[in-house]
Amino acid sequence: MTNSSLARRAFLKGFGAVSAGIIFPVAAHGVTLAKPQGRPATRGTEILSWIVIHEDNAVTVVVPQTEIGQGVTTTLRQMVGEELDLDWATMRTAFYDPNVNKTRGNPYVWTATLGSSSAHSLFKPSRIAAAQIRAMLIAAAAARLRVAADELTCANNVVRHEKSGRQLSYAALAPAAAKLTPPAADAVTLKAPDAWTRIGKPLPQVDTPLMTRGALRYGIDLELPGMRFAAIRQSPVFGGKLVGIDAAKLKGLPGAPRVVTVKGGFVGYNSPVPEGEDPAIWTAEVHMDDAVAVVADSWWQAKTALEALAITWDEGPHAKFSSGALARKLSQKVQGELPTVLAVGDIDAAFREAAKTHSAEYTYPYLDPAPLEPLNCTVLVKRDAVQVWAGTQFADDAHELTCKLVNLPPEKVHLHLVPCGGGFGRRLQNDFVHQAVQIGRAMPGVPVKLLWTREECIQRSAYAPLSVMKLAAALDARGMISGWRSKLATAKSAEQSYGSARFQFEFPAILAQYHRDEEAPLQFGWMRGVGQTQYLWMNYAFFDELAGLAGRDRVAFIRAHLDPERIPAALEKRDAAVARAQTLRRVLDAAVAKAAWGAKAPRSGRGIVVSDTSYYAGYESASKVGIVDVTLREDGTVSVDKVAITIDCGVVINPDIVRRQLEGCVSYALTNAFLSEITVENGRVQQSNFHDYPILKMAQVPKIEVNLLPSEDLPTGVGEDAVPITIAALVNAIADAGGPRIRSLPIRAPTLRQASA
Incomplete structure (x- = not known):
């Protein structure tokens, strides 16, 4: 037996600090945080890097993530506020400083905003820190009041001695508390779930009022005195080089336009890499091509001047690249042998002894994450200090690359995180x-905001990879899958062999093979749902075909293959596989009971998928079921009538936010399935804006029902989970309605019309 090349040990090592006992460094100095949006800032005392207690007894919670719409500024308040007994009305949030995280030895534990990991990664560390701070405040109050610590209680930013009626505010205690040595992480007791008053409650998302009033300031809204604005154009062909610029037409244009050349090259990585591990397994390198920027007094002046430039490019070796040709190349690849990433049992015998066999091939196009707020970054470069304002999902890396570019120590570089109008992986x-730092370096002492056009965002993005998967299966005499063979070939990407090697079911014989085409020029980027979005629908569409071939009800077919008794006794980590199957079965049964699985109307169809987002045995993720109901119209088009999501995601910190995330996932999934495709001809991305790379409109969103199952397990992410299961259930619902078997995305109405005529 061979295992997937994903380094399980390294992954666990990288996340190990999440549940380990942690002693956080103490900072007792007075600080003034950047002004929170909508609230004034006052001086205060910082304790354990996680909070600042202000002179007016308000408390700022430091958020070690980027707010990209997932609601972390609310859920982190709930977690910290729970253990610290904070008055919700007095709580504020501020984003963390990457330099603080670096110099203090990573007190925030997990700072990259990716993988729907904030709730899971921060649930214990943030509460432990809050409990430590609470103990320190009580100790300071006990000393001040000369009473035993166990006689004191906390509530609403006050420590109270019930016997005497005396009390002290957190603000009065903070300076003394911050000087104390914090108790050990394993010495504090966290509140039991039955005592929670904030965790699990549908508290209002704190930035919603600002967003609905248009008052929340994103990076694109930032303005500084004396600011100038930059527009940028990169090589139209990936891998191209700048040859020359004719700036003659800039003379006399308004805004005093200035040309700045931006040199391409290696930028860094798009996700953290555990120390000592191979980046090729964990992440992907980020490269950018040469670019030309124009800086002017307004962004429109800069954009207009940029369009007046005559720029000459060397288009390089990819000037004839075509996504269609790559798809054909990958299709040829999966016809032959590829490197093996997982082998279980005797696959040849399974096919040789099969009662029936079946095979099919599936294709997934290049896709762009397409966040609504265009990429932007503001910089102010001075000789001995640099400030950067950026909505990045990987702030530690942005801080590090800035230090290298300006050749200054980390303490001289201050990165301000700002709220983002969506991320979906692109801002990693x-x-x-x-680019912004290069431009700012050329204009010392002048604040410069770089803003990409929508066209630049779509045509020079980091894309989910074009992929082809060939699947084959053997059915035994009982109509059960006895052998499963998958061959996955993708464009350049990070390691995603789990797309072929990690399905929901354990079959007696499995052979999974995987190949990445490193010559494909488009930049790889993480996208909402990552490899699960790209490949789960392929696996489940094929699985659904096998259910039909076996003449079995879909739910019964799924349940039968989740039978723990079928899991091979010799399977590595069999206990984890059994627990996984049992959990998936339980969630499946809950979803089926709620959905009243059974009869359907003519030309209607229903697809069902049960899954988790598990990349390897033992990976903790939510377990969920997606059920999609569709109607196939007479003209061959399809109506998505309802999407129901049932999910066990551990402790639900805020049910309203979880529901919003899952509803957003469904909309994102339907956008991907019906509307999204990036195509390339002559090395150039053909799409340019939302007219030819559209997104789902509000009027097109179907009825969405979310069922949250109770759980006491650690929270798991929900920001991506419903994307892959919605796509997978959708393609099976279309077939169930009498439509075609979907084997390539996006789903086009003419395809349905032709097949159903």
């Missing part, structure tokens, strides 16, 4: 930060 690539 810090190419736009690299």
Whole structure:
């Protein structure tokens, strides 16, 4: 037996600090945080890097993530506020400083905003820190009041001695508390779930009022005195080089336009890499091509001047690249042998002894994450200090690359995180930060805001990879899958062999093979749902075909293959596989009971998928079921009538936020399935804006029902989970309605019309 090349040990090592006992460094100095949006800032005392207690007894919670719409500024308040007994009305949030995280030895534990990991990664560390701070405040109050610590209680930013009626505010205690040695992480007791008053409650998302009033300031809204604005154009062909610029037409244009050349090259990585581990397994390199920027007094002046430039490019070796040709190349690849990433049992015998066999091939196009707020970054470069304002999902990396570019120590570089108008993985690539710092370096002492056009965002993005998967299966005489063979070939990407090697079911014989085409020029980027979005629908569409071939009800077919008794006794980590199957079965049964699985109307169809987001045995993720109901119209088009999501995601910190995330996932999934495709001809991305790379409109969103199952397990992410299961259930629902078997995305109405005529 061979295992997937994903380094399980390294992954666990990288996340190990999440549940380990942690002693956080103490900072007792007075600080003034950047002004929170909508609230004044006052001086205060910082304790354990996580909070600042202000002179007016308000408390600022430091958020070690980027707010990209997932609601972390609310859920982290709930977690910290729970253990610290904070008055919700007095709580504020501020984003963390990457330099503080670096110099203090990573007190925030997990700072990259990716993988729907904030709730899971921060649930214990943030509460432990809050409990430590609470103990320190009580100890300071006990000393001040000369009473035993166990006689004191906390509530609403006050420590109270019930016997005497005396009390002290957190603000009065903070300076003394911050000087104390914090108790050990394993010496504090966290509140039991039955005592929670904030965790698990649908508290209002704190930035919603600002967003609905248009008052929340994103990076694109930032303005500084004396600011100038930059527009940028990169090589139209990936891998191209700048040859020359004719700036003659800039003379006399308004805004005093200035040309700045931006040099391409290696930028960094698009996700953290555990120390000592191979980046090729964990992440992907980020590269950018040469670019030309124009800086002017307004962004429109800069954009207009940029369009007046005559720029000459060497288009390089990819000037004839075509995504269609790559798809054909990958299709040829999966016809032959590829490197093996997982082998279980005797696959040849399974096919040789099969009662029936079946095979099919599936294709997934290049896709762009397409966040609504265009990429932007503001910089102010001075001789001995640099400030950067960026909505990046990987702020530690952005800080590090800035230090290298300006050749200053980390304490001289201050990165201000700002709220983002969406991320979906695109802001993990810090190419736009690299460019902005280069431009700012050419204009010392002048604040400069770089803003990409929508066209630049779509045509120079970091893409989910074009992929082809060939699947084959053997059915035994009982109509059960006895052998499963998958061959996955993708464009350049990070390691995603789990797309072929990690399905929901354990079959007696499995052979999974995987190949990445490193010659494909488009930049790889993480996208909402990552490899699960790309490949789960392929696996489940094929699985659904096998259910039909076996003449079995879909739910019964799924349940039968989740039978723990079928899991091979010799399977590595069999206990984890059994627990996984049992959990998936339990969630499946809950979803089926709620959905009243059974009869359907003519030309209607229903697809069902049960899954988790498990990349390897033992990976903790939510377990969920997606059920999609569709109607196939007479003209061959399809109506998505309802999407129901049932999920066990551990402790639900805020049910309203979880529901919003899952509803957003469904909309994102339907956008991907019906509307999204990036095509390339002559090395150039053909799409340019939302007219030819559209997104789902509000009027097109179907009825969405979310069922949250109770759980006491650690929270798991929900920001991506419903994307892959919605796509997978959708393609099976279309077939169930009498439509075609979907084997390539996006789903086009003419395809349905032709097949159903």
